[in-house]
Amino acid sequence: MDLFAALVLQIIYGIANLVLISIGLAVIFGMMRVINLAHGEFLMLGGYSVIVATNNGVNIWVAMFILAPLIVGLIGLIVEWCLIRFLYGRMVDTLLATWGLSLFFIGLITTIFGAQTATTISAPFGAITIGEYSSSGYELFLICIAVLMIILVYLLLRYTKLGLVARGTMQGADMAASLGVSTQRVYSTTFGIGAALTGLAGGLLAPITGILPTSGAIYIGKAFITVISGGTAILAGTASASVLLGAINGIVAFVIGPTMGEVALLLLAIVLLRLMPQGITGRFFKRSL
């Protein structure tokens, strides 16, 4: 029974982890149909913001919840302003340019902090015990944060003026523009918010994984697969794909091993896309957010 509870907690954490690393990407993809290949580097920048700030004496909570999203959000706005806005409607070129950006950030951070920054920060919670098994309290905390992030994005999209305008632009950019919405501004705001969410996630994950200039690569495979399998509905897509892929990953990882867990996640996603090329929300929950 205890083993079962620990296993379920582990699987739920896997799902929450997928939600955390992919929600920023999903916001940008759902809104602009743009896959940001520098997503992993946004996570990495979030992690660096937290580590550098904490090492300079900033309170870890301030660093995680305020500094990381703020810094990465600002970087996102700058990127949108200097690069992405020239490439709207050219999806392939956007992919390539953001890949260039990803290499650029890796190079920049390596130049500033060196390739082997071993400075880590410890997770602010200790272990919790379930019967004879112990689990990390910080993972439990991250599960709550993932749920809160989904609720936050839902509230933002559903009940604010910005959310209304954003949903309108998502459904029909031309119509929204002819009704007087500046789609340009909606896009840049979306990009900024997506980047800020990514920065927050990167900052939150930094104590668990540690951070290197190349750590972005660890996340992006899973984040891309989750967002693409989910489809264009931001929340329903991310949530359903995370649950499905995270559960398979967790179960296979428990039965066979962590490596096969990742392989199973990928294979499931490829088969899923063969059956539903538009992602899960292309077939189900079509009208959801």
Added chain:
Amino acid sequence: MNRSRETKALISIGIIGLVILFGAPHSLDLFSVISLTTAVSLAILALSLGLIWGFGGILCFGQTAFFGIGAYAYAIAALNFGGSTGAILAALIVAAASAALLGYFMFYGRLSDVYLAVITLTVTLILYSVIRRTSGPEYKIGIAKLGGFNGINVPPINYPWDATQFLYPEHVFYVAMVALLLAYFLCVWVTKSHFGRVSVSIRENELRSELLGYDVRLYKLCMFTIGGAIAGLAGIMFANSIGRITPDVFNLYNAALAIIWVIIGGRGTLIGPVLGALVLFYMTSFLGQQSVVNINLFLGLVLIVFVLVVPKGIVPSLIQLWDQRRSRRMTARSAKKMRRRGRSRVKEAPVEE
């Protein structure tokens, strides 16, 4: 006119290739020949991506997956068979088959550009993390241990059906260069064939080609498989020139490099990606020796600048520039002729595409 220029260009490429093939081992020292072998094997990889992206319109971000699969399959097969003859064949088949399998899911699922790019990239990254974790002795195929992040020592290539006669590095260069030339002219032939022309029409307008009765999915799948096989060939040559194959072939940096070669050289040409790979290989190894500019920083900037400023790549842009200058010269010449005839109206000379 245009066709004769193309023939001329192909003949000169062939001659230059032969000159390098026979000239390089005699005029360069051993170290340069070995690094040239590596560059040539990467050029084959660039060629395969140039074929499927530039002519098939298939945006594959994970061409290095088939490159790495080819290299690993060669190493494993050569260790198990005790010779390279069958191993080369086996590696080509494995690379082509894995491309066909992945292609089946992508093209028959009708995934579009962006999805395709992301799936191929993800497959490559997952291969990277899977192979990295195979360091234990329990991970082996036949007698070949996969070796995790240390990789596999690759047995050198030998004379056909004679496993005792190993090739020396200079000879491996001959093999690699011949492979590049063969692959190049194979690609030229593919793009000139009926199949290649249909593929180009699919690249230009998928719906229209489909309405004309072509099975778009099948054409794309065939193109992708050919590309996979050529990438596998590149992997075999790469493994032989380095002598060791590690999971790093699957990492993000190498996947990006392949894309950058093609972007810089130019999509829609075959020589462009080859030149892009050769130039960038020497440029990155030069940059790797100094510590002023970080190499990722440099490559990132190059990629961004090319996408924004020279999206066509260098070779097509040069051809365009050349044509413009020529047509301007011809316009000027015909204008002079017209003036001599005393006419006031000057007709524009037809602009060549």
